[in-house]
Amino acid sequence: MAQDARERFAKKNEAEDLRRAFDKLDTKGDGKIDAQELREVLLLLRHETKKSEVEDIIWEVDDDSDKCVSWSEFQAMCHRCRVDQTGYEPRRLFNIVEFIMNDRDGSGSVSVEEATQILYLRFGNGLLDKRLEDIFGTSDTNSTKDLSLTEFLKSATSSWCFKQLRSKVA
């Protein structure tokens, strides 16, 4: 795919993926994500989180302090994390969102194949292998290795090339 076409396609896909992730977290469908919803989704993904921690994750991105994350706060948060070059932007919610976006079939784990689709669109071939290796420890797309949310968050927060990739796409 040519660079231009890929970028256009990635943009469109990404908007849809973001909306899908938001809707998945907004289990009551009232247009905002509250702490209880977030905690339940995390539990479904076998990632146990304390109530206070979930409230904290929401607090970090809750611009109007209503203890919920609205769609516009959600979009703003994702945008801030994408363009952040300082590494100081709170990205706990963003990491969860990335996992949900990567888990296209909703199985609760991310396969190398699923991650490849998203990463290729976002980064192109150049950085794809590096990022895959970073997440899975392999860039072999035939690998049957799947990552749970807990494992994904671990690699997302420890990966050394995370920041470089961010600045590359910004």
Ligand SMILES: [Ca+2]
């Ligand atoms: Ca809700």
Ligand SMILES: [Ca+2]
């Ligand atoms: Ca809010």
